[in-house]
Amino acid sequence: MRAVLLSGGGGGARFARGVAGVLGDDDLTVVGNVGDDVEILGLHVSPDLDSLLYTLGGLIDAERGWGRSEESWNALESAAAWGGEDWFRLGDRDIGLHLVRTALLREGRPLSEAFAYLADRLGVGVRLLPATDDRLRTFLETPEGELDFQTWFVRRRHADRVLGVRFDGAEAARPAPGVLDAVADADTVFLAPSNPFVSIGPILAVPGLREAVAARREHVAAVSPIVAGEAVRGPLAGMLSSLGHEPTAVGVARLYVDVAGTFVLDEGDAALAPEVEALGLRAVVAPVVMIDPEMREDVGRAVLEAVR
Amino acid sequence: MRAVLLSGGGGGARFARGVAGVLGDDDLTVVGNVGDDVEILGLHVSPDLDSLLYTLGGLIDAERGWGRSEESWNALESAAAWGGEDWFRLGDRDIGLHLVRTALLREGRPLSEAFAYLADRLGVGVRLLPATDDRLRTFLETPEGELDFQTWFVRRRHADRVLGVRFDGAEAARPAPGVLDAVADADTVFLAPSNPFVSIGPILAVPGLREAVAARREHVAAVSPIVAGEAVRGPLAGMLSSLGHEPTAVGVARLYVDVAGTFVLDEGDAALAPEVEALGLRAVVAPVVMIDPEMREDVGRAVLEAVR
Numbered sequence: 001m002r003a004v005l006l007s008g009g010g011g012g013a014r015f016a017r018g019v020a021g022v023l024g025d026d027d028l029t030v031v032g033n034v035g036d037d038v039e040i041l042g043l044h045v046s047p048d049l050d051s052l053l054y055t056l057g058g059l060i061d062a063e064r065g066w067g068r069s070e071e072s073w074n075a076l077e078s079a080a081a082w083g084g085e086d087w088f089r090l091g092d093r094d095i096g097l098h099l100v101r102t103a104l105l106r107e108g109r110p111l112s113e114a115f116a117y118l119a120d121r122l123g124v125g126v127r128l129l130p131a132t133d134d135r136l137r138t139f140l141e142t143p144e145g146e147l148d149f150q151t152w153f154v155r156r157r158h159a160d161r162v163l164g165v166r167f168d169g170a171e172a173a174r175p176a177p178g179v180l181d182a183v184a185d186a187d188t189v190f191l192a193p194s195n196p197f198v199s200i201g202p203i204l205a206v207p208g209l210r211e212a213v214a215a216r217r218e219h220v221a222a223v224s225p226i227v228a229g230e231a232v233r234g235p236l237a238g239m240l241s242s243l244g245h246e247p248t249a250v251g252v253a254r255l256y257v258d259v260a261g262t263f264v265l266d267e268g269d270a271a272l273a274p275e276v277e278a279l280g281l282r283a284v285v286a287p288v289v290m291i292d293p294e295m296r297e298d299v300g301r302a303v304l305e306a307v308r
Numbered sequence: 309m310r311a312v313l314l315s316g317g318g319g320g321a322r323f324a325r326g327v328a329g330v331l332g333d334d335d336l337t338v339v340g341n342v343g344d345d346v347e348i349l350g351l352h353v354s355p356d357l358d359s360l361l362y363t364l365g366g367l368i369d370a371e372r373g374w375g376r377s378e379e380s381w382n383a384l385e386s387a388a389a390w391g392g393e394d395w396f397r398l399g400d401r402d403i404g405l406h407l408v409r410t411a412l413l414r415e416g417r418p419l420s421e422a423f424a425y426l427a428d429r430l431g432v433g434v435r436l437l438p439a440t441d442d443r444l445r446t447f448l449e450t451p452e453g454e455l456d457f458q459t460w461f462v463r464r465r466h467a468d469r470v471l472g473v474r475f476d477g478a479e480a481a482r483p484a485p486g487v488l489d490a491v492a493d494a495d496t497v498f499l500a501p502s503n504p505f506v507s508i509g510p511i512l513a514v515p516g517l518r519e520a521v522a523a524r525r526e527h528v529a530a531v532s533p534i535v536a537g538e539a540v541r542g543p544l545a546g547m548l549s550s551l552g553h554e555p556t557a558v559g560v561a562r563l564y565v566d567v568a569g570t571f572v573l574d575e576g577d578a579a580l581a582p583e584v585e586a587l588g589l590r591a592v593v594a595p596v597v598m599i600d601p602e603m604r605e606d607v608g609r610a611v612l613e614a615v616r
Contacts, residue, residue: 041407042350042414074380078404083429084411092400095407096386099349103392106350121391 001304004186005030006131006213008199009051010065010234011225012192016126017055018300019190025056025125029182033194034111034130035138035167035202036149040088041079043098044105047150048199049115049130050097057122068093087155112176129182131203134173138202139166149198158235161242165197167205175206183212188307191222193288195236196255197243204259213259221262221307222281224249227288228268250275257281262307264288309612312494313338314439314521316507317359318373318542319533320500324434325363326608327498333364333433337490341502342419342438343446343475343510344457348396349387351406352413355458356507357423357438358405365430376401395463420484437490439511442481446510447474457506466543469550473505475513483514491520496615499530501596503544504563505551512567521567529570529615530589532557535596536576558583565589570615572596 003023005016007030020028032049039045047066054060054068061069071091080086090098097118104114110133119128138149141164152160183189191200204210213220225236226249237247245251253263253276263281265272266288273283284306287298311331313324315338328336340357347353355374362368362376369377379399388394398406405426412422418441427436446457449472460468491497499508512518521528533544534557548555553562561571561584571589573580574596581591592614595606 042411043407068386072380072382072400074400075383075403075407078376078401079407080404081429082405082408082426084404084408092380092382092403093386095383095400095403096388096392097390099351099383099387100390100392103350118390121389 001187002027002185003188003190004182005190005192006200006203007052007192008033008194009048012194012199013051013055015192015223016052020056020126022300022304029127029129031129031131031179031203033199033202034132035136035198038088038150040090041084044102045098049128052128053118053122053124056124056126067091088150129179130176131179131209132173132206133176135169136173136202136206137168138198139168162239163242165201167202170205173206175209180208180212183216187219189213189216189220191256191260193223193225195225195234196252197239210259217259218261220260221264222256222260223264223303224252224266224269224288226252227266248272253279253281264303264306309495310335310493311496311498312490313498313500314508314511315360315500316341316502317356320502320507321359321363323500323531324360328364328434330608330612337435337437339437339439339487339511341507341510342440343444343506346396346458348398349392352410353406357436360436361426361430361432364432364434375399396458437487438484439487439517440481440514441484442477444475444477444481444510444514446506447476470547471550473509475510478513481514483517488516488520491524495527497521497524497528499564499568501531501533503533503542504560505547518567525567526569528568529572530564530568531572531611532560532574532577532596534560535574556580561587561589572611572614
């Protein structure tokens with residue numbers, strides 16, 4: 001069975017590992033969000049794809065949830081002393097990756113090639129594709145004006161109420177090579193338990209991608225990022241409300257009605273299954289939270305079996 | 309008394325500190341070599357000017373003789389694991405500087421402005437100027453073909469016999485703003501005890517600079533990089549021989565006949581004074597080696613008094 005997973009960072013990356021653990025690395029293609037990519041200190045940083053790479057390659061700092069384990073912070077501390085920006089936390093080992101990737105991009109190699117190279121270097125068999133090689137950036141409309149994603153998320157700690165989301169560059173973006181074929185050929189396409197607005201949204205905003213996923217709707221399973229009524233991490237609950245949606249798994253399911261035929265609810269939200277079904281989605285209940293690394297394969301297996 | 313010092317890295321930087329300790333920071337302008345600047349992992353590195361900055365600012369690793377004290381090496385180790393080059397040793401704290409400087413240069417700011425900013429940031433009162441803001445790079449002719457400076461010096465550990473030296477870009481280079489004025493206005497212009505071919509040579513190769521220094525010849529004192537018959541560090545003795553010069557302080561003095569009126573010999577080479585004078589240079593004897601940081605000011609004072 002071949003699967004495609006559309007994914008943001010953190011929760012999506014952990015889910016990717018669970019699915020890869022069941023299917024085998026070679027049968028999974030992950031399409032990652034680039035809307036939160038950012039240039040910091042002249043380095044091209046791809047936070048979501050890096051989290052996928054680090055998680056699938058076993059380098060992630062599991063406790064922190066981002067960046068590398070056994071990290072040090074001397075380069076950033078030094079850069080700050082020289083007047084460089086340090087609000088976006090880059091560890092020394094992490095910077096090693098960004099230096100190599102940025103050099104590849106400056107040579108003119110597309111992001112997809114850079115990630116194919118990096119994944120291969122790390123021995124990650126999962127195919128890791130950016131949604132697009134073109135420039136696509138997420139901006140948030142807030143009462144303070146429009147903010148780029150990382151300014152909103154990291155610098156201002158997602159404290160600003162989100163009134164709208166815009167994907168700059170989306171109109172001109174093309175799916176990265178291999179993305180449309182992978183979606184067309186997959187037995188199952190998963191939408192990871194990531195934020196639908198700023199993780200999955202920028203992927204589906206690439207022209208042709210939403211249509212390609214919608215064309216496979218009966219084989220598409222969206223996994224709820226809301227677990228037992230709570231967003232596991234981050235600003236999702238607030239965004240659902242401020243953008244006029246119900247702040248529950250049902251509110252998320254409604255966002256995916258046109259692209260997904262199946263919606264995977266956490267066991268804690270099982271009572272919402274009838275409401276999800278009423279939207280025209282098949283509701284499937286599975287343990288979605290993946291706090292414990294030991295549980296990842298079980299969860300992957302449960303979800304895979306549930307959607308079969 | 310105002311002084312200008314033309315300088316490479318290591319020995320020149322230690323001499324700069326000695327002179328600054330006597331004159332006061334505000335009365336010294338250091339014109340640094342950019343011929344060994346190099347782009348590594350996408351970072352613009354200025355090894356000689358950085359050594360000057362680190363030495364004058366008290367950040368240098370005195371034992372190693374280059375780079376920063378209390379350094380770690382995680383970013384480079386990581387970059388190497390991702391396939392990046394690691395033959396040029398960049399520590400984490402050092403990389404912090406390179407990130408900030410490279411970002412300034414990419415914004416279009418000239419190297420001289422970047423160094424003025426960095427020196428100010430560090431509280432270094434000595435004026436630190438690159439010889440030129442334009443691209444000038446040192447290449448060595450060797451039996452293995454022409455090698456760029458850092459490939460020859462670091463990567464191949466200056467093992468290749470040097471048959472010629474070329475300064476790529478020199479014809480089109482202009483002195484950085486302030487350099488010619490500083491030379492014209494100085495009471496004394498020092499040529500630091502640096503390598504005459506690859507440290508002082510690239511500075512004097514900037515059109516107009518050699519002429520400006522030569523015009524002040526009676527106020528120019530070259531400090532011997534050869535001490536008691538030995539090059540203190542590095543490949544100087546071998547280069548003097550392979551390039552057809554006498555491998556002694558006299559051989560160095562001969563290279564400076566047109567630009568310097570005074571040549572400062574180490575006490576261990578005092579016997580060579582008559583030979584130096586026979587070249588038409590005033591010979592001055594002073595303790596040139598500056599191994600002991602405590603001695604730096606004494607040395608600076610001795611040289612300054614000697615050339616008065």
